[in-house]
Amino acid sequence: MEKPLVSIITPSFNSEKFITETIQSVQNQTYKNWEMIIVDDCSTDQTVSIVEEITKKDSRIHLFKLIKNSGTGIARSTALAQASGKFIAFLDADDLWKPEKLDKQLDFMKVNKLPFTFSFYDCINEGGNPLNKRIEAPLDLSYQQLFFCNYIGNLTGIYEANYFGKIAVSPIRKRQDWIQWLTVLKKIKTAQPVPESLAFYRIRENSISASKMELVKHNFAVYRTHHHLNLISATLCMVGFLFTQLILKPRYSKTIKASI
Structure with a gap:
């Protein structure tokens, strides 16, 4: 099959x-x-x-x-x-x-x-x-x-x-x-x-993922335009986002050996 x-x-x-x-x-x-x-x-x-x-x-x-x-x-x-x-x-x-x-x-x-x-x-x-x-x-x-x-x-x-x-x-x-x-x-x-x-x-150099400020700007736009949140609600969501990134950020290992 x-x-x-x-x-x-x-x-x-x-x-x-x-x-x-x-x-x-x-x-x-x-x-x-x-x-x-x-x-x-x-x-x-x-x-x-x-x-x-x-x-x-x-x-x-x-x-x-x-x-x-x-x-x-x-x-x-x-x-x-x-x-x-x-x-x-x-x-x-x-x-x-x-x-x-x-x-x-x-x-x-x-x-x-x-x-x-x-x-x-x-x-x-x-x-x-x-x-x-x-x-x-x-x-x-x-x-x-x-x-x-x-x-x-x-x-x-x-x-x-x-x-x-x-x-x-x-x-x-x-x-x-x-x-x-x-x-x-x-x-x-x-x-x-x-x-x-x-x-x-x-x-890549100058990419969104490499620029924290650009990432914040575009994520805020998602809360405003996609979720249709008002300014205050979107701002509170960004606080939650930044808390997640700084405190509860995605787990990662720094000791891997990557081969392509």
């Missing part, structure tokens, strides 16, 4: 330094029934030409190009519209999957009868070198916990489209992944991660 199709959603923008390695990490999966849908957000470097060459050799990889720069949310939404898999997975154009990522995660979902799961992940720097930091999460993650801290690395999340439908991606430019996982948890109440690292998250 053929294994179910997994649709991999990948937005790209000026990713020429990383996109080949990212695609190779998908091609190296032990699980072979997948499609990778790359939507380029008007790159000005060689990203498009690199992907076009790869698509000539692998029919599972599909490239779509936006006609104007619109942000990650629109790119992901465009890719989602093209997806036909039973499962929807996400991988940004500079991150990497470990070879058994899909196999292990889908097996975990099947054995535990879960419509959604995610995993731990390791951090690497812009050059691909390990930062000796593994991001973990509660083994029974609740909506309330996720509300104050995005424990779910977008590159690790997989959901079953037959259960949720295609979950709409917010058009906002930043933090739409957090909104998506909040939508998931609002329906299923709790989520369980595969309790091991299955991916590498690349922390």
Whole structure:
């Protein structure tokens, strides 16, 4: 019996330094029934030409190009519209999957009868070198916990489209992944991660994840625009968010040895 199709959603923008390695990490999966849908957000470097060459050799990889720069949310939404898999997975154009990522995660979902799961992940720097930091999460993650801290690395999340439908991606430019996982948890109440690292998250210089002030600004915007909270309520939520980050921050190990 053929294994179910997994649709991999990948937005790209000026990713020429990383996109080949990212695609190779998908091609190296032990699980072979997948499609990778790359939507380029008007790159000005060689990203498009690199992907076009790869698509000539692998029919599972599909490239779509936006006609104007619109942000990650629109790119992901465009890719989602093209997806036909039973499962929807996400991988940004500079991150990497470990070879058994899909196999292990889908097996975990099947054995535990879960419509959604995610995993731990390791951090690497812009050059691909390990930062000796593994991001973990509660083994029974609740909506309330996720509300104050995005424990779910977008590159690790997989959901079953037959259960949720295609979950709409917010058009906002930043933090739409957090909104998506909040939508998931609002329906299923709790989520369980595969309790091991299955991916590498690349922390790039000047990225949102590297800038704490930018992170605070965009998280505050989520409380205001997505949750429709007034100024006072959104501010109180940000206090809770900062408390979580500084006091109850996601667990991580500083002693891992990450190999790509």
